Amino acid sequence: xxxxxxxAATAAFHEETLEALRAIESWVLISxxxxxxxxxxxxxxxxxxxxxxxxxxSFGYExxxxxxxxxxxxxxxxxxxxxxxxxxxxxxxDYCRQLSSDELTPAQxxxxxxxxxxxxxxxxxxxxxxxxxxxVSGSVWQIEFTPHxxxxxxxxxxxxILRALREFGPIKVAVFTEKLPDFADFDPFxxxxxxxxxxxAELDYNALAAQFEWVKHVCDLNIEVLxxxxxxxxxxxxxxxxxxxxxxxxxxxSQNLQSQLQQTVPLINQLEPTDNIRLSRRYQAMKRQQxxxxxxxxxxxxxxxxxxxxxxxxxxxxxxxxxxxLVQLHMHISPIELDSLIIHSLMDPLTxxxxxxxxxxxxxxxxxxxxxxxxxxxxxxxxxxxxxxLLIRFSDDGRGLAEQQILTKAKQLGINTGDIxxxxxxxxxxxxxxxxxxxxxxxxxxxxxxxxxxKQHITDLGGNIELVSTRGKGCCFTFYIPIQQSLVDSQIVxxxxxxxxxxxxxxxxxxxxxxxxxxxxxxxxWFITDDNxxxxxxxxxxxxxxxxxxxxxxxxxxxxxxxxxxLFAVLVDSLAEQAQLLIKSLQxxxxxxxxxxxxxxxxxxxxxxxxxxxxxxxxxxTLGGH
Amino acid sequence: xxxxxxxxxxxxxxxxVDEQQYALPVDNIIRIAALENVLPLPETPAWLPGxxxxxxxIVPVINLNQLLNVSPKTRQNPYPLVVLLQxxxxxxxxxxxxxxxxxxxxxxxxxxxxxxTSPDHPCFKAVVNHLMQKIYLPDxxxxxxxxxKGPD
Numbered sequence: 001x002x003x004x005x006x007x008a009a010t011a012a013f014h015e016e017t018l019e020a021l022r023a024i025e026s027w028v029l030i031s032x033x034x035x036x037x038x039x040x041x042x043x044x045x046x047x048x049x050x051x052x053x054x055x056x057x058s059f060g061y062e063x064x065x066x067x068x069x070x071x072x073x074x075x076x077x078x079x080x081x082x083x084x085x086x087x088x089x090x091x092x093x094d095y096c097r098q099l100s101s102d103e104l105t106p107a108q109x110x111x112x113x114x115x116x117x118x119x120x121x122x123x124x125x126x127x128x129x130x131x132x133x134x135x136v137s138g139s140v141w142q143i144e145f146t147p148h149x150x151x152x153x154x155x156x157x158x159x160x161i162l163r164a165l166r167e168f169g170p171i172k173v174a175v176f177t178e179k180l181p182d183f184a185d186f187d188p189f190x191x192x193x194x195x196x197x198x199x200x201a202e203l204d205y206n207a208l209a210a211q212f213e214w215v216k217h218v219c220d221l222n223i224e225v226l227x228x229x230x231x232x233x234x235x236x237x238x239x240x241x242x243x244x245x246x247x248x249x250x251x252x253x254s255q256n257l258q259s260q261l262q263q264t265v266p267l268i269n270q271l272e273p274t275d276n277i278r279l280s281r282r283y284q285a286m287k288r289q290q291x292x293x294x295x296x297x298x299x300x301x302x303x304x305x306x307x308x309x310x311x312x313x314x315x316x317x318x319x320x321x322x323x324x325x326l327v328q329l330h331m332h333i334s335p336i337e338l339d340s341l342i343i344h345s346l347m348d349p350l351t352x353x354x355x356x357x358x359x360x361x362x363x364x365x366x367x368x369x370x371x372x373x374x375x376x377x378x379x380x381x382x383x384x385x386x387x388x389x390l391l392i393r394f395s396d397d398g399r400g401l402a403e404q405q406i407l408t409k410a411k412q413l414g415i416n417t418g419d420i421x422x423x424x425x426x427x428x429x430x431x432x433x434x435x436x437x438x439x440x441x442x443x444x445x446x447x448x449x450x451x452x453x454x455k456q457h458i459t460d461l462g463g464n465i466e467l468v469s470t471r472g473k474g475c476c477f478t479f480y481i482p483i484q485q486s487l488v489d490s491q492i493v494x495x496x497x498x499x500x501x502x503x504x505x506x507x508x509x510x511x512x513x514x515x516x517x518x519x520x521x522x523x524x525x526w527f528i529t530d531d532n533x534x535x536x537x538x539x540x541x542x543x544x545x546x547x548x549x550x551x552x553x554x555x556x557x558x559x560x561x562x563x564x565x566x567l568f569a570v571l572v573d574s575l576a577e578q579a580q581l582l583i584k585s586l587q588x589x590x591x592x593x594x595x596x597x598x599x600x601x602x603x604x605x606x607x608x609x610x611x612x613x614x615x616x617x618x619x620x621x622t623l624g625g626h
Numbered sequence: 627x628x629x630x631x632x633x634x635x636x637x638x639x640x641x642x643v644d645e646q647q648y649a650l651p652v653d654n655i656i657r658i659a660a661l662e663n664v665l666p667l668p669e670t671p672a673w674l675p676g677x678x679x680x681x682x683x684i685v686p687v688i689n690l691n692q693l694l695n696v697s698p699k700t701r702q703n704p705y706p707l708v709v710l711l712q713x714x715x716x717x718x719x720x721x722x723x724x725x726x727x728x729x730x731x732x733x734x735x736x737x738x739x740x741x742x743t744s745p746d747h748p749c750f751k752a753v754v755n756h757l758m759q760k761i762y763l764p765d766x767x768x769x770x771x772x773x774x775k776g777p778d
Contacts, residue, residue: 251682262662484683544668586667588719590677590686591774593669599677599684607665607679 013059017100020052021093022310024071028093029313032086033328046075063099063113067092070117073124083321085123090314092116106225141208143197144222151191151218158195164211169201198226247301254294258605261287291603298582302337302487305383305390308346309333312354316379319358326365326376327358334384335505337487342390345461346481349454353394353477354379356450361398361475371472373397387612388585388598390463390483395476401426401469427467431455462588483598485584490600492576492608493559495540496547499608500572501581501600506613508560508567510575518558519571528558528569535560536568538620540611543595563613568620579603583610595619638732640761641709641725643691645698647761649732649754650709650723654766657681657710661724674773678722680710686773687722690764693772694747701726713770721773732756 027045031038049068056064071089074081081089095112098104104112143165147158165171174196181192199208205223212221261283268279313329320327362368362377369375383392403426410429418425431451458465463481489504509530513519519528519537526537541548556571583598597612638649657680664676664687673692677684687708691698705724713719740754749768754761 248682255679255682259660259662263660584679584682584684586677586684586686589683589721589773590667593667596667599665599679601679606663607677607684609665609667 010059013055014100017052017056017061017064018097020048021097021100023048024052025090025093025314028081028086028089029317032081032083032317038080042075046072049075061099063109064096066113067096067116067120070120070124074120082123086317087321088116088119088123090317092120110225139200139202140226141197141199141201142224142226143199143208144194144220144224145197145212146194146220147191147215148218148220149190149192151215152189154218156215156218158191158193161211161215162195162197165197165199165208168203168208169199171200172198247297251294251297251301254290254297257290258287258294261290262605287604298487301340302485302582303340303343304335304337305343306333306335308343308350309381309383311347312350312381315351315354316358319355323359324364325358325362327362328376328378329354330378330380332382332384335489336385338390338483339485342461342481342483345457346392349457349479350381350392350394352450352454357394357396357398357475361396361400363399367399385483385486385597387615388483388587388592390479390481392479392481393476394479395474397474400471400474401430403469403471406430423468426469427465430467431465482587483585484587485582486598487580488583488600488610489578490581490583490610491559491578492581492600492602493557493572494574494576495544495572498544498546499576499602499606500540500544501583501602501608501610502559502561502570502613503597503610504578506561506563508562510557510559513556513558513571530558530560530567530569533567536617536620538568538570538616540570540572540616543616543619544609561613561616563617566617568613568617570616581610636734638763639709640729640732641723642727642729643689643698643724644700644704644726646691646694646696647729647756647759648690648723649761649763650711651766652731654711654713655709656712656720658725658728659708659710659722661687661705661708661722675724678708680708680722681720683720685710685720685722687724688769688773689724690762693749694745694762711766711769713766719770721769732761 024045027038027041030041049072053065053068053072056062056068071092074085074089095116098112099109145158145161147156151158162171162173176194176196177192179192179194180186186192205225208223209221212219264283268276268283271279309331312331316327316329357379358377362379363371363373365375368377377396377398379394379396381392381394383390385391406426406429410425413432415429431454455465458479458481461481463479466478466480467475468478469475490501491504491507491510493500493502519526521527526539527534528537529535540546556573557575559570559572559575561568561570581600581602583600585598586592586596595612595615595618597610597615600608600610602608637652639652639655641648641650659680661678664678666676667674670676671692673689675687675689677686679685689705705726707725707727708722709725709728710720710722713721740756742752742754745751745753745762749765749772751763751765754763
């Protein structure tokens with residue numbers, strides 16, 4: 001195979017392996033909590049395991065294949081996974097991930113593989129053959145050979161073994177004499193020496209071990225692979241680091257290019273027809289390239305919001321296991337892409353809050369039962385864009401903050417306190433750095449500890465935090481983070497000559513208006529009839545302060561929108577394309593405008609308003625319809 | 627220009643908006659660009675024609691004449707340019723001003739000798755008479771404040 005093709009295929013294999021491992025891990029975490037949900041996805045997980053098993057072998061990752069086979073053995077029955085089984089699978093998946101990322105030495109890999117297989121085999125279903133640790137093969141071996149003192153008694157000869165090893169390939173031998181006694185005590189029939197042999201040869205473990213078969217009861221033997229005989233893995237594509245400054249500079253260059261291209265249009269129009277056509281074609285080609293450049297740059301700077309939360313399910317499982325608590329994590333994350341800086345900065349605070357919630361917030365099953373709660377603690381996390389802010393809610397139904405200890409701690413720190421703690425004071429105190437000392441961990445049962453660091457991360461993003469705690473019922477943290485830019489799947493529409501953008505997520509349907517009779521008025525409210533339903537109609541023209549419509553309404557389009565489970569419609573002149581658009585915030589350079597979620601950069605370089613459907617509906621109700 | 631004008635700035639750039647002159651502190655100017663693709667916003671006052679995309683940000687554009695409510699002679703081809711101003715050296719907040727042309731630089735020592743009157747608008751620091759013409763000096767901080775407060 002062409003080396004570059006092989007390299008690309010290997011890179012794709014690594015990417016797909018990591019994706020499959022993530023999917024399998026996600027299934028394990030779901031099915032360990034919810035048997036029905038897990039069962040529904042079990043078939044897909046089996047398919048992924050089977051597929052991974054096959055491709056791993058093709059790319060020389062036999063251990064991954066063996067792990068997949070062993071996991072299949074554990075999943076044979078239709079029963080819910082026990083925590084120990086989930087743990088064994090998750091540990092094995094971690095090993096596969098490290099192996100795929102080439103983070104392990106051959107010796108570490110063999111050791112981990114053996115331990116993972118042993119653990120998985122313990123839980124395999126009856127009737128399934130256990131997976132035997134592999135026949136290890138290598139190209140460079142290190143052999144520690146330490147004969148016992150009585151080695152010579154049965155006529156064994158170390159030299160014979162060394163000569164036999166030399167038959168396999170070149171060897172280097174080091175002899176160690178530290179056990180040699182003084183001459184007076186020396187017994188020529190005893191063996192006092194030990195050897196370290198490095199052998200360079202392509203062979204498997206059994207062939208090498210066979211050379212010591214006759215002496216294994218009279219020596220200590222340790223054989224290790226120093227270099228694997230697996231085909232040399234081609235280095236994955238280099239990972240270049242781009243700083244934020246460089247990316248911003250590139251984005252500005254791309255934008256300048258766009259602006260300069262646009263300025264050439266009037267010049268092109270002044271040319272003779274033949275030259276005009278030729279240059280227009282060049283112009284269009286350059287414009288396409290500029291748009292591609294802009295898109296690629298955006299994909300470097302943006303990441304899915306869900307990435308910030310990706311490690312939480314696994315973490316919840318691990319921490320719950322360690323603390324012997326029962327925890328169910330519910331996450332609802334909006335499918336948008338945000339600036340990588342926000343995603344990266346959220347990871348630590350979220351991890352911190354989750355660990356705190358499981359370790360200190362959620363009670364043990366026994367404590368919860370005594371308190372009249374379900375034995376399984378619930379943690380809810382939601383993240384969505386509201387106006388030009390990212391709103392993250394993180395709540396648990398645990399014991400809430402330890403108010404009395406916080407009050408005591410506040411007094412120790414010299415804070416002027418009353419005798420009762422309310423939520424406003426909690427917000428003031430709990431995020432102060434004085435509360436995050438090591439000794440405070442015990443004093444405060446850990447709740448509130450380290451929250452100054454959480455606050456620092458959020459403040460650095462220009463955001464703020466609210467905390468509401470109810471004794472015995474849990475805590476709710478709310479983060480408000482301004483969003484400077486995001487990528488949103490959008491529908492572009494047109495009213496008069498103005499282009500507008502609506503989030504695709506809120507659009508249920510769109511179709512041409514069939515006749516004026518479809519629109520009707522009751523009091524001040526306008527409605528449309530859709531599928532025998534009366535749907536409120538929001539007048540976008542009025543909202544945008546545009547002149548009343550003089551166009552033929554029969555050529556208009558209806559767009560049905562859904563927000564917060566309320567259906568409403570807007571009327572537009574025409575529908576343009578759907579695209580994933582970069583949305584920039586009006587802030588901090590201008591104030592927020594109600595009903596505007598941000599400003600979209602259209603593919604041709606123009607700007608358009610991104611409308612906020614929930615605020616449009618509010619606007620409709622405020623005006624009492626029209 | 628009185629010392630009150632230029633206590634923290636040494637050089638001012640004079641700009642023409644239609645036939646009206648304004649003096650902008652040079653240190654606050656970060657870019658001059660073509661005024662194109664202005665997006666009008668709903669619920670905005672007349673002095674804010676819209677926003678533009680400059681330096682990877684959405685920046686509001688201000689028409690100083692409209693803000694000051696003066697009506698100088700209007701040019702045929704108004705506002706080919708914008709000047710981008712920064713709030714302060716450490717804060718990443720920008721605004722853009724419609725401009726017809728850039729005329730001359732005014733130095734602190736020249737400005738100090740000019741007669742000054744106080745304008746009756748909070749977004750302007752002073753008015754000076756220079757070569758028989760009135761020059762308004764915008765208060766950059768006040769302009770930024772104007773942009774972030776609620777609708778008029």
